[in-house]
Amino acid sequence: MAKIQNVRGTYDVYGETKRKMKKVVSTGAEVVEKYGFEEIETPIFEFTEVFSRNLGETSDVVTKEMYCFQDRGGESLTLRPEGTAGVVRSFVSEGMQQNLPVKLYYAGPMFRYERPQKGRQRQFTQFGCELLGVETPQADIEVISMAYEFVEKLGLEGNVVVEINSLGDQESRDAYRTKLVEYLRGHIDELSGDSKERLEKNPLRVLDSKEECDKEVVANAPLYWDSLNEASKNFFNEVLKGLDSLGIKYRVNNRLVRGLDYYSHTVFELVTDKLGAQGTVLAGGRYDGLVEQMGGGAVAGIGWACGVERLSMLLEQDVSLPRPIAVIPVGEDTNGKAIEIAYLLRKAGYRVEQSYGGNLKKRMIKANKANAYKAVIIGSDELANNEVTIKDLDSGEQKNVAINKIVEEIK
């Protein structure tokens, strides 16, 4: 019988990988909680329209990457491909606009039917946050600085660049779109096949095409900046000024657009060159129209999400665990005492490994493999004197200690 394998694009996460991912998530939580964000957990599946209506009818995520299914009641449901739509849906259905601003963060699995590659899986984990109800640039600055502090805290600031752009408000966006389409039509013969298609469906995406022929056309395309109206320009300048004052280094990238339709004004990405084609490690932006689209009031929003797997792949060192103490009974009649001592040490806050079987030598080998720094050896000889032997496993020194002095002796 052939071995059963896991579904393509899904992975079992354990050991070093799990430790690193856990560290990414706990570091993220620690940082955003300082900014007053609270954790929210929304369902892993939603009605399909939560995503299809809001991420953009023509986006690739909606048209070909969603895991949609019908449940037994005939409802069309979808495994969430990203986090924001679900959080905003929850914001609306729970009536949270009574209590603005709302600051939420989440971590959990997302699903996209894509061709797997390094840093691109069909089930992957995102950590993200959403700030709802703040229209001013302060929100943008705060949220970006939070992202920056997060990667800094992971020790990745040298590997990662902040790229930022503004898509402006609806008026600016429409104006630019018109100008861009007009320009691209004039060069339609020079564009790649993909870009010709994008020209109809989602012309902004032509801007970040990697095809050489497209790049040449795009090089002379009208600049987004020139289409921004005064209000949008002022807004963006305020954001950049704020980042400057915090000493956050960024690169304005006028070609940066995002794949999901709900973005407006500020969009940003944290990008690395260490993961091949999957260089975007954290991305986000402002989505002022989304709450309304979802059936709520006119509430502004901004947020970001990061790929936990991608970030943890950048962590070079394994996450170190505290070294344990090994408690080792010698001979049958000492097992009971060993359990008592292990319990005592654990209650005193130590990490303790018991060895479950074998002679002293085997148990010592196990202790060593567990990276224990001390061994507490309990034999009948010692027990007769109400003592144990404590051995320092780094120096090899050992001494006898009275049982009631173990905890204070060990520190």
Next chain:
RNA sequence: GCGAACGUAGCUCAGUUGGCAGAGCCCCGGUUUGUGGUACCGGUUGUCGUGGGUUCGAGCCCCAUCGUUCGCCCCA
């Protein structure tokens, strides 16, 4: 969805024109029956991803399939 490479022990990999499936690491035992790490000695580990085909004979050649990796696309 498109293009390319790859799949051999738990891990990293070697395997010549098609001729008995290997190494290192890990693991287990011993040197040392109450003392680990270093050293030395010995040992186990396989449907060669899966299914077909060609051949006297296939890990190697052919076809299909599943999976992985890289690029495109997309995105976190």
